[in-house]
Amino acid sequence: MGKNFKESLVKVSRPEYSLEEASALVKEAAFAKFDESVEIALSLGVDPKRADQMVRGTTVLPHGTGKKIRILVIAKGEKEQEAREAGADFAGGDDLLQKIQDGWLDFDSMIATPDMMGAVGKLGKVLGPRGLMPNPKTGTVTFEVGKAVQEIRKGRVEYKVDKAGNVHVPVGKVSFQSQQITDNVRTVFDSILKAKPSSSKGKYVKSATLSSTMGPGIRLDSVGLAKQVG
Numbered sequence: 001m002g003k004n005f006k007e008s009l010v011k012v013s014r015p016e017y018s019l020e021e022a023s024a025l026v027k028e029a030a031f032a033k034f035d036e037s038v039e040i041a042l043s044l045g046v047d048p049k050r051a052d053q054m055v056r057g058t059t060v061l062p063h064g065t066g067k068k069i070r071i072l073v074i075a076k077g078e079k080e081q082e083a084r085e086a087g088a089d090f091a092g093g094d095d096l097l098q099k100i101q102d103g104w105l106d107f108d109s110m111i112a113t114p115d116m117m118g119a120v121g122k123l124g125k126v127l128g129p130r131g132l133m134p135n136p137k138t139g140t141v142t143f144e145v146g147k148a149v150q151e152i153r154k155g156r157v158e159y160k161v162d163k164a165g166n167v168h169v170p171v172g173k174v175s176f177q178s179q180q181i182t183d184n185v186r187t188v189f190d191s192i193l194k195a196k197p198s199s200s201k202g203k204y205v206k207s208a209t210l211s212s213t214m215g216p217g218i219r220l221d222s223v224g225l226a227k228q229v230g
Helices: 003-010 019-029 077-086 094-101 114-121 124-130 145-154 178-194 222-229
Strands: 037-044 056-060 071-074 090-092 109-112 156-160 166-173 205-212
Touching: 019 178, 019 205, 019 222, 037 178, 056 178, 071 077, 071 094, 071 114, 071 145, 077 090, 077 145, 090 094, 094 114, 094 124, 109 114, 109 145, 145 156, 156 166, 156 178, 166 178, 178 205, 178 222, 205 222
Parallel strands: 071 090, 071 109
Antiparallel strands: 037 166, 037 205, 056 156
16 A cells, blocks of 8 residues: 555545545545546346346446547448547448457447347457457447447446446546536436346445546445435
């Protein structure tokens, strides 16, 4: 534990904080020389091994993530042109799939039209582990490629519960105003509450923690937050 982290940790003196308090504190506790990302981590009372308890979805952050997202669209003809006009960084078909096969992965989000998924699926071992595989449930397999590109540009984020029952979602940068972080967290929290599986019993959100890239975790009053967004 480094000196800077220890000094930062001292500032987190209480077991739990309201969202508004945590949004201000995460900025105060950040100490890196770069603009750290801010993330919300939730521990959910679900069993990810059960298909009926998988928590997955998307939401559009009102203030975006603060990160420049490089968007790749796999499409042909008019849909490829539509993607380019909407602002995709890369758009194409078999040529781009071959580049990925050869090791090129200089993009952050991938969209594909349904007719291209047969070819895209062959790259599952490359794209899947990196969270880049397009999926209809997250709106990244669609013929409405222009709309999908624009939503990602506006701040659409994807989330998916991991094997341990946790969800991690970016909600901004330390340079954001605390109110912007608060707004983004509320949006994510509300979306995850609505995604609660009907088969999930007991406490759904077991804990929620806000943190910056290098800073300490700040535990949120998740019960109070649920009442705010509910």
